[in-house]
Amino acid sequence: xxxxxxxxxADRELVRRLLDADQDAFDLLASRHLRGLYxxxxxxxxxxxxxxxxxxxxxxxxxxxxxxxxxxxxxxFGWLCACCRNEILMHFRRRRGRPVALGFDEKGVGADAxxxxxSYAPDHDLMQSETAERVHVALDLLPDDYARALEWKYxxxxxxxxxxxxxDLGEKATESLLTRxxxxxxxxxxxxxxxxxxxxxxxxx
Amino acid sequence: xxxxxxxxxxxxDDVRRLLELAGPRPPLPEDDLETIRREAMAAxxxxxxxxxxxxxxxxxIGLVGLAAALLIALGLAWWLRGDIRPSPAPGDVAxxxxxxxxVTASVPREPSPQLTAGTRLAxxxxxxxxxxxxxxxxxxxxxxxxxxLRLATATHVTLRSDSVVELHRGAVYVDTGSGRxxxxxxxxxxxxxxxxxxxxxxxxxxxxRGEELVVGVREGEVRVRHDAREAVAMAGSRLVVDRTGVxxxxxxxxxxxxxxxxxxxxxxxxxGTVAELLxxxxxxxxxxxxxxxxxxxxVAARTTIHGSVAALPPDEAPFAILPxxxxxxxxxxxxxxVAPARDSN
Numbered sequence: 001x002x003x004x005x006x007x008x009x010a011d012r013e014l015v016r017r018l019l020d021a022d023q024d025a026f027d028l029l030a031s032r033h034l035r036g037l038y039x040x041x042x043x044x045x046x047x048x049x050x051x052x053x054x055x056x057x058x059x060x061x062x063x064x065x066x067x068x069x070x071x072x073x074x075x076x077f078g079w080l081c082a083c084c085r086n087e088i089l090m091h092f093r094r095r096r097g098r099p100v101a102l103g104f105d106e107k108g109v110g111a112d113a114x115x116x117x118x119s120y121a122p123d124h125d126l127m128q129s130e131t132a133e134r135v136h137v138a139l140d141l142l143p144d145d146y147a148r149a150l151e152w153k154y155x156x157x158x159x160x161x162x163x164x165x166x167x168d169l170g171e172k173a174t175e176s177l178l179t180r181x182x183x184x185x186x187x188x189x190x191x192x193x194x195x196x197x198x199x200x201x202x203x204x205x
Numbered sequence: 206x207x208x209x210x211x212x213x214x215x216x217x218d219d220v221r222r223l224l225e226l227a228g229p230r231p232p233l234p235e236d237d238l239e240t241i242r243r244e245a246m247a248a249x250x251x252x253x254x255x256x257x258x259x260x261x262x263x264x265x266i267g268l269v270g271l272a273a274a275l276l277i278a279l280g281l282a283w284w285l286r287g288d289i290r291p292s293p294a295p296g297d298v299a300x301x302x303x304x305x306x307x308v309t310a311s312v313p314r315e316p317s318p319q320l321t322a323g324t325r326l327a328x329x330x331x332x333x334x335x336x337x338x339x340x341x342x343x344x345x346x347x348x349x350x351x352x353x354l355r356l357a358t359a360t361h362v363t364l365r366s367d368s369v370v371e372l373h374r375g376a377v378y379v380d381t382g383s384g385r386x387x388x389x390x391x392x393x394x395x396x397x398x399x400x401x402x403x404x405x406x407x408x409x410x411x412x413x414r415g416e417e418l419v420v421g422v423r424e425g426e427v428r429v430r431h432d433a434r435e436a437v438a439m440a441g442s443r444l445v446v447d448r449t450g451v452x453x454x455x456x457x458x459x460x461x462x463x464x465x466x467x468x469x470x471x472x473x474x475x476x477g478t479v480a481e482l483l484x485x486x487x488x489x490x491x492x493x494x495x496x497x498x499x500x501x502x503x504v505a506a507r508t509t510i511h512g513s514v515a516a517l518p519p520d521e522a523p524f525a526i527l528p529x530x531x532x533x534x535x536x537x538x539x540x541x542x543v544a545p546a547r548d549s550n
Contacts, residue, residue: 018249026249030246034241042233049234049237050453050454053234053454056241060248061248061435064245064252064253131226135223136231151229154220155224155225155227
């Protein structure tokens with residue numbers, strides 16, 4: 001797999017424009033990162049929609065309050081996830097003392113378990129679940145047509161001709177789009193994987 | 206489903222394996238995402254406005270002398286034309302516009318004023334609506350000559366200034382006027398948090414036991430502070446804060462029944478064209494106004510209403526008034542459709 005550095009210049013530019021109150025920059029942030037951030041949080045909150053919405057909202061309020069501290073040394077999405085993780089941990093700490101149903105199932109493990117049991121040894125199901133989360137979040141971070149094209153091809157098994165028809169493009173243009181989509185997907189997948197790696201390192205320290 | 210484009214390609218294998226392993230993405234709740242997006246935008250605007258507001262404030266200080274002279278001159282001109290709403294006198298913070306049912310006022314070390322339309326209220330005035338009899342009651346005030354503040358029944362507030370109101374129990378509705386302006390923000394203070402407007406129409410409801418605070422936003426944005434934390438609620442949403450500071454959010458339609466009591470104490474339509482009446486109806490009811498044709502909209506804009514419509518509430522006025530202008534109104538869900546009257550076609 002060809003390695004390409006994450007697009008930090010684009011992230012720094014986005015933050016600069018957000019600080020300049022550029023509405024287009026906000027719209028770009030929302031379209032690019034909101035779904036991935038939501039999915040990141042939802043998995044750690046057992047998919048509770050109300051709680052997830054609250055945590056994501058709090059995360060974004062905090063992010064905007066300290067936007068000027070983003071240095072652009074790592075991907076912006078990773079920075080968002082780090083803030084979100086803090087909000088989740090604060091939430092569970094406030095709940096400490098109340099019974100929490102800690103479970104291990106196909107959806108994954110709650111944040112309390114990660115914090116309380118740093119020596120927890122993941123098994124195959126958890127690894128598969130984590131991989132699925134990375135893939136799904138990475139797809140959320142892609143432009144819509146890239147994500148859909150990849151899913152049509154590799155999840156639904158459609159041919160390039162069929163995808164071209166859905167996208168209303170020629171077949172060559174569709175091939176070209178798929179090539180760009182794969183490259184972008186690899187970048188985003190690495191970003192998400194690195195974010196989770198940092199998470200695990202913090203939990204074990 | 207394969208074709209000549211799908212020959213094995215090592216460059217695709219990594220992506221193929223990952224997506225096959227992961228399977229389809231679970232769908233996300235689009236309504237929640239939209240609410241989060243809107244509220245995040247409010248928070249972002251609030252943060253980025255702070256940096257530029259400091260610059261504008263410095264410029265304003267230099268111009269305040271000139272601006273004050275102009276405002277006084279304009280105010281006098283408007284008053285003579287009869288277009289401006291009367292403002293409280295210096296020392297007063299509010300003017301009563303509507304008083305219904307059981308409404309009482311008290312001022313420390315002063316005789317209690319009678320509350321009727323036109324009564325002026327000083328800072329420190331305590332207001333209560335309703336009593337044990339359960340008589341439906343309400344008050345509509347004009348704070349500082351600009352902001353509409355309405356009190357629901359069973360409500361107790363203290364007017365600290367023309368921009369700070371303490372809500373002890375019950376519910377208040379605030380309308381700071383359409384669009385953003387440079388007015389000083391209105392603060393509604395409660396034991397569970399302080400709601401500050403960012404150019405808006407909103408209500409604040411503190412339950413009698415002080416267990417829960419509800420802030421509903423009809424237009425604009427409201428910032429709610431509880432201890433050191435704050436949340437911003439945008440139009441079309443409600444925010445609920447409990448004693449422990451836990452915040453819950455949910456959607457709130459501009460025409461939800463929660464706004465009903467505020468319509469009941471709405472100040473009467475001050476007069477104008479049919480279009481202005483419909484605009485007033487929209488603000489008060491939360492209905493969307495839709496004109497069937499451009500000509501219909503033009504007729505509404507150029508037709509002036511003669512005579513008083515003060516007795517008509519906002520959700521009845523269009524149905525009573527429009528036929529006189531050759532128009533008719535039909536309510537479809539929360540949309541008021543205005544069209545030529547059928548017998549005029």
